[in-house]
Amino acid sequence: MKKIIACILAPLLIVLLPTALFAAAGDTVFVKSFGLMPNTRENAVKIIQTALDSCRTKKNPILFFEKGRYDFWPQYSIEKEYFESNTTEINPKRCPIWIYGFNNLTIDANGSDFIYHDRVQPFTIDQSQDITIKNVQIDWDIPLTAQASVKDTSTHYIDLQIDSTAYPFIIEKGKLFFTGEGWKSQWWGCMEFEKSSHMIAPQTGDDGVLGNKWEQYTAIQLSANTIRLNYNFTRKPAIGNILVMRHNERDHAGIFITQSKNIRLANIYLFQTAGLGILAQYSENLDYSNIQVVPNAAKGRYFSGHDDGCHFSNCKGQILIDHCSFTGLMDDPINVHGTAVQIIEKKSATELLCRFMHEQSIGMVWAQAGDTVGFINHTSMQTKTYGIVASFTALNTTDFIIRFIENIADGIAVKDALENISWTPHITIRNSVFGVNRARGILISTPGRVIVEDNIFESSGSAILIAGDANQWFETGAVKDVLIQRNVFKDACLTSMYQFCEAIISIDPEIPVIDKNTPFHRNIVITNNQFNPYDYPVLYAKSVEGLTFSNNTITRSNRFTPFHPNKNMFSLLACKKVTIANNQLNGNVLGKNILLQKMTIKDISIQPAKSLAVEQR
Amino acid sequence: MKKIIACILAPLLIVLLPTALFAAAGDTVFVKSFGLMPNTRENAVKIIQTALDSCRTKKNPILFFEKGRYDFWPQYSIEKEYFESNTTEINPKRCPIWIYGFNNLTIDANGSDFIYHDRVQPFTIDQSQDITIKNVQIDWDIPLTAQASVKDTSTHYIDLQIDSTAYPFIIEKGKLFFTGEGWKSQWWGCMEFEKSSHMIAPQTGDDGVLGNKWEQYTAIQLSANTIRLNYNFTRKPAIGNILVMRHNERDHAGIFITQSKNIRLANIYLFQTAGLGILAQYSENLDYSNIQVVPNAAKGRYFSGHDDGCHFSNCKGQILIDHCSFTGLMDDPINVHGTAVQIIEKKSATELLCRFMHEQSIGMVWAQAGDTVGFINHTSMQTKTYGIVASFTALNTTDFIIRFIENIADGIAVKDALENISWTPHITIRNSVFGVNRARGILISTPGRVIVEDNIFESSGSAILIAGDANQWFETGAVKDVLIQRNVFKDACLTSMYQFCEAIISIDPEIPVIDKNTPFHRNIVITNNQFNPYDYPVLYAKSVEGLTFSNNTITRSNRFTPFHPNKNMFSLLACKKVTIANNQLNGNVLGKNILLQKMTIKDISIQPAKSLAVEQR
Known part of the structure; x- marks a missing residue:
């Protein structure tokens, strides 16, 4: 009932909000009064910069747009060097709308379409606080990702139809390049989507749509919108299916938030980006509601953003994701993590050279200065001790000297890692839809309080991954308090393989030398969820102390053919204090079993007893 | 024979030139050494600016491009306020390649394609001398003019097919707008071209392709590339024909030359511009060879530039147009004139307020200061006297104060006009092709020596117009020495009506009160030409003293239906000292007659006598 009321209230609130805005009309800055009307197709950048400047003279400024289409080009965009997390370092970044040094600002696009051109960062929020952006659809006429329809396949070729207006392309020396507004970009990867269901074709994913060595194709143009890829592809997509063709670098976020606080994003469609969707780093208190990172159906697209949906790197405070939706992304919808760095050299008793x-x-x-840093042993992944930062000095883009207030503890050595504990957030993710995307649904690596509730998952890989590593991706850190409840994990979950996809919920830290007595993660509760698996693995957990999987309903789906190498419903490795209790297993669900590794039956409580077959290795 | 040798030598010279260049390789600045390679589709503007700066350190700099495609966007373009002759005053102008303050510079694009985006001015030469630009194709991916194919016509509608990739369009409130890179532009005019011949459909021109009040159409979209124009059009184009659809302002020249000297342009394709093709104003000594202002056939286009081909406004010295070609233009291929200004007020004995x-x-x-100015009576168009300029002071964009060294003569009054005699060029136009274009072929209004020889004309209006007026267009001035010889005027000439198209050669100054005793133009010789008319009027001449039409061959064409209201082969009005002699009239050429107005038979010598019927009004 509570959820139903929320659903009714949410749209009401959206309707009521404009009224609230107009109450403070004296602080409203109308973009039109600067001579920028919608639908002119002219470059909006310069005038919006002027209008933004004008907002600085107001107490509670609301930058308000007449509803319509606005176009943004690199011309006049602020160009600034930003080192963006999990983004290719191509600088300067182009920032058509640059919100810098603002305290209190609302941008209300009033349902407008903001159409971007070339590789740019639609919104940048830097060193600002109390910022709201709302009611906008962000898109590109010529996106940084392409798609094609499979017309024909044979032993020697695949024929593709590509709308050359939406996805202009050329063939050079037999290779397919996409071209756009200021760029040319070679095709380097693809995903296969089913034409009708818009699902990623099962058992494709990163294991390859076109088989091994597909890059050895030779392309020829058959007509304006048709190409042939000549090669004996070891796997072929289905005729009629859609290939989302990946190209271009991930070099700008859609919305980039850095060193900022109290940021609210609401009612935003993010149909396309030139990199990560919404990237927040070193920022605090982020409230995202009704963010729709989905394909632009009106343009017949199967893809939405270029990479991740919402990426949180080294944030703190409270993060809220509410009533959001993520479909057609080329990487994880949500990723919350810190950035681990490696010790390269101990410079003095208090100083480390890190990278x-x-x-x-x-x-x-x-x-x-003042941040708390954890020292992580890189083989056990255990945090050995903590230190308080005295100073941080960058040497170049990869290396820095960090000095601590007190002497660094013995045993902290080269190759060990550092985690910045001060920049770890709490996060609540609720009422959201994690539709068909490449890779996983949610990645969580934060010691803060994590709540994932009332969501729907149809991710083609794992729905939820709780990882943590300091050896490969260097995305920390260990969780301490995770509640996953009242979610629906539909049968589309885990239909393709990607990295770290051991089960629908995969708790999979990378620990070179694992020790059961010192688990990496802690306190994870998975309760009152509905799972609808067609395959065996529901939960994979490694190195967790305090893991509860209770009151969940698991109902078999027969929609897909099981293929996962993991034939266990539950796989536990080096965990302690595990409870699997009062779950309802409906239909002929596969496995009904637990595999225990590096732990014993004493580490687990199963209720009802013998409801699951236990295997121990 | 001489002509044949020239034809053989011309390509040889082109081949030999690069060798000559490399002899001075020490002064060659390679664009690639600044990191700009062809075919990347990236914005070339910034790097070319850097490379141009580097040219300033060389004695005889040659800016050299690796052959390929280069793209130019408004971003980083120099933005400068330019008042360009016969161009809509939208400022600033965007100048991606800005050659300013150079003494001696060669830009050798080495056969490259320079592709421009949005409304920009590809080349700007300002306050420079001894500049050469050569070996480049200038084009737009999305041009500032559109075209459509006529699919169907009925009493109530016309259906058009438009390639929405090349010519993106939208329909708003029933009106057709074209959209592009940074602009949206309403359709305001059109020309009909025959599909196979690429000719302008006879008897269309400015008299209307779609009949009266065609602008009252209502457009609806039938499919992605098809629209219907609902209206009872009083004229309908032929099904299958091509409509060139005019939109956008003429706000940037293709190549703009101002306050410069000794400019050489060679081997340049100008497939499209955002206004006039090559506009030179207040410049001296201009040498254009092998300039091809033609449609880009590879893109299936019927149009080339947006307006005029080569426009010379207030230039001086010697102008040479050699081995050039003009087809598919939406205005005159060549226009040479000064700009007359009107006296608004006599401020003092030596000062005039002009506009x-x-x-x-x-x-x-x-x-x-130092320029010689002619004072023109605005009713008789006679130059009454001359003065030397002491100073020029602009008051705003339209008004200025001009002060003379000596007192202004009596009788010079408000509404009379001023002509700047110091800025009038000699011009030779030879070995060139004036193909199918909207409007006329060559417009000449200069007192300098004019030679038009060895050209081919297929202009749809008059082939040559010698005008001059100070009441409407304010394009001066009177000619004094014109030789038109060895040209071929093909039957396509004068197949449509435009302003000032009284005959294939039309000498038509606008003189409110004409006086036979003081002719406006002088010394025009038309000799050894071939005319191939299908209609009556070959020569129309008003107010000329010293007009010779001799040794020409006139051969009837039956390709088109005569329609011109002027039923005289020769029409002479208020001329003196006219000779029409030794012309060969072949076939059943129409008219074989002369109409004399405001003059008598004594003013003309006809040889052989009685070879033409004379009518006197």
Whole structure:
């Protein structure tokens, strides 16, 4: 009942909000009064900058747009060097709408379409607080991702139809390049979507749509909108299906939030981006409601954003994701993590030379004086001790010197990792839809309070991944308090393989030398959810102390053919204090079993007893 | 024979030139060494600016491009206020390649394609001398003019097919708008081209392709590439024919040359512009060879530039047009004129307040100290006297104060006009093709020596117009020495009506009160030409003293239906010292007659006598 009321109230609130705005009409800055009307197709950048400047003279400024289409080009965009987390380091970033140094600002696009051109970052929020952006549809006429329809396949070729207006392309030396407004980009990967269901074709994913060595194709143009890929592809997509063709770098976020606080995003369609969707780093208190990262159906698209949906790197405070939707993304809808860095050299008793280890996460101001840092043993992944930062000094984009107030504890050595504990958020993700996307649904690596509730998952990989590593991706950190409840995990989950997809819920930290006595993650409760698996693995958990899987309903789906190598409903590895209790297993659900590794039956409570077959290795 | 040798030598010279260039390789600045390679589709503007700066350090700099495609966007373009003659005053102008203050520079694009985006001015040459630009194809992906194919016509509608990739369009409130990179532009005019011949459909021109009040149409979209124009059009184009649909302002030249000297343009394709093709104003010594202002056949286009081909406004020195070609233009291929200004007020014995009278020709520095200015009586169009300029002071974009060294002669009054005699060029136009274009072929209004020889004309209006007026267009001035020889005027000439199209060669100054005793133009010789008319009027001449039409061959064509209201082969009005001699009239050429107005038979010598019927009104 509570949920139903919320559903009724939500749209009401949206309707009521404009009224509230007009009450403060004196602070409203009308974009039209600066000479910018919608639908002119002219470059809006310069005038919006002027209008934004004018907002600085108001107490509670609301930048208000007449409803319609606005176009944004790189021309006049603020160009600024930003080191964006999990983003390719191509600088400067182009920022058509640059919200810098604002305290209190609302941008109300009033349901307008903001159409971007070339590789740009639609919104940038830097060193600002109490910012609201709302009621806008963000898109590109020529997106940074392409799609094609499979017309024919044979032993020697695949014929593709590509709308050359939406996805202009050329063939150079037999290779397919997409071209657009200021760029040319070679095709480097693809995903296969079923034409009618818009689902990712089962058992494709990162295991390959076109089989091994597909890059050895030779393309020829058959007509204006048709190409032939000549090659003996070891796997072929189904005729009529849609290939989403990945190209271009991920070099700008859709909305980039850095060193900011109290940011509210509401009623935003993000149909396309040039990289991650909404990227927040080193920011605090983020409230996203009704964010729709979905394909633009009116344009016949199967893809939405270029990479992740909402990415939180080294944030703190409270994050809320409410009534959002994510479909057609080319990477995870939500990823919450810190950035681990590696110790390269101990410079003195208090000083370490450290390095950003992932090439797409460099150059950030990793810590500030006063931050608490955890020292992580890189083989056990255990946090050995903590230190307080005295100073941070960047040497270049990858290396920095960090000095601590007190002497660094013995045993902290080169190759060990540092985690910035001060920049770890609480997060609530609710009432949202995680539709068909490449990769997983939600990635969580934060010690803050995590609530994932009342969501629907149809992710083609794992629905939820709780990872943590300091050896490969360097995305920390260990969780301490996770509640996953009242979600629906539909049968589309785990229909394709990607990295870290051991089960529908996969708790899979990367620990080189695992020790059952010192688990990495803690306190994870999965309760009152509905699972609808067609395959075996429901839960995979490694190195967790305090894991509860209770009162869930698991109902078999016969929609897909099981294929996962993991034939266990539950796989537990080196966990402690596990409870699997009062779950309802309907139909001929597969497995009904638990595999225990590096732990014993004493570490687990199963109720009713013997409701699951237990295997121990 | 001489002509044949020239034809053989011309391509040889083109081949030999690069060798000559490499001899001075030390002064060659390679664009690639600044990191700009062809075919990347990236915005070339910024790097080319850097490379141009580097040219300033060389003695004989040659800016050299690797062959390929380069793209130019408004971003980073120099933005400068230019008042361009016969161009809509929208400022600032965007100048991606801005050649300013150079003495000696060659830009050798090495056969590259320069593709422009949005409304920009591809090349700007300002306050420079000894500049060469060569070996480049200038085009737009999305041009500022559109075209459509006529699919169907009925009493109530016309259906058009428009390639929405090349010519993106939208329909708003029933009206057709074209959209592009940074603009939206309503359709305001059209020309009908025959599908196979690429000719302008006879008897269309400015008299209307769609009949009267065609603008009252209501458009609806039938499919992605098809629209219906609902209206009872009083004229309908032929099914299968091509409509060139005019929209957008003429706000940037293709190549703009101002206050410069010794400019050489060679081997340039100008497939499209955002206004006039090559506009030179207040510049001296201009040498254009192998300039091809033609439709880009590879893109299936019937149109080339947006307006005129080569426009010379207030230039001086020697102008040479050699081995050029003009087809598919939406206005005159060549126009040579000065700009007359009107006297608004006599401020003192030496000072006049004057005004630019045509809204598209304003804001120019009309005169400099030391220039010679003619004072023209606006009713008789006679130059009454001359004065030397002491100073020029602009008051705003239309009005200025001009002060003379000596007192202004009596009788010079308000509404009379001024002509700047110091800025009048000699011009030679030879070995060129004036193909199918809207409007006329060549417009000449200069007192300098004019030679028009060895050209081919297929203009749909008059082939050559010698005008001059100071009451409507304010394009001066009277000619004094014109030789038109060895040209071929093909039967396509004068197949449609436009302003000032009285005959294939039309000498038609606008003189409110004409006086035979003081002719406006002088010394025009038309000799050894071939005319191939299907209609009556070959020559119309008003107010000329010294007019010779001799040794020409006139051969009837039966390709088109005569329609011109002027039923005289020769029409002479208020001329003196006319000779029409030794012309060969072949076939059943129409008329074989002369109409004399405001003059008598004594003013003309006809040889052989009685070879033409003479009518006198």
